[in-house]
Amino acid sequence: MKENNIEILNVNKKIGKKHLVKELNFNVSGGEVFGFIGPNGAGKTTAIRMMVGLINISSGDVRICGHSIITNKKEALKNIGAIVEKPEMYPFMTGYQNLKFFAEISGGTFKNIQEMIDIVGLHDSINDKVSTYSLGMKQRLGIAQAMLHDPKVLIFDEPTNGLDPVGIREIRQYIRRIAIEKKKAIIVSSHLMSEIELICDRIGIIKNSDLLAVENVNKTSEKMYNIKTVQLQSALNCLRQNQYNSMIKNEQLFIQCDYKEIPEVIRLLVNHQIDIYGFEEKSHNLEDRYLELTARTGKGK
């Protein structure tokens, strides 16, 4: 059985009459990356601030490796590392000096420092002053800092905010690598599905303080395509005889296959005297699902 390293149990946050987070429930296990996604103002940062003990929970609980953030905060915090908003670093010190300083105050060990530097790929610039770092390098240093005390759970609030496409890809790679190699339970928040879909195993969609759905991310490379032809039935028979997952819906022919199989499918149909007028991707991906869910619930930013 998988160990749940972080459990969010019916968490609510109310300030006055305003409900900032409603009945939040999910678990994340070691080795898993959970994407926490929602439009601006949905309640992601508020939820994350409660998970790391920066603000009080109105009702419910967060358990980190079994320790309640409410009743056993000290033990809970030993098992969690986070970047909430921007990582705070001393610009006049080198990357290495910053890590050494934070290791000292967090009770982490110095032997971890070199390993963390390697994981986030900062070896070439670790002895440069942080004032010379790009935003992406500061984020990577922040990730290393969050891992210094070897916590089981890592939480990164909008880690790709303000980064260019290369920086975004690097952060994605490092996060995925940490989950796989170090078996950490990782929560990553974002307001852009395309940014986190690639690294997450599951995604929680939040809007107007409500968790609308938790979806598995389909890691298969197969997609749904619409094949334009007038010989619908003959094409369907041909595809099925060749073991392709295919169907006719609303007078249109669909096939589920890998992108690389497209030329082979077209060749097969043409060899069976079926005329093809087009081949269009029709996948109902997570981005569609996110837009559908967040649009359906009406008001909100």
Ligand SMILES: Nc1ncnc2c1ncn2[C@@H]1O[C@H](COP(=O)(O)OP(=O)(O)OP(=O)(O)O)[C@@H](O)[C@H]1O
């Ligand atoms: N201390 C507070 N008092 C009252 N309202 C607050 C407080 N903090 C946040 N809010 C409100 O709670 C809602 C959720 O804010 P939060 O920052 O959690 O959203 P978010 O999903 O992280 O947004 P973003 O993607 O823009 O960072 C917003 O409407 C915000 O204005």
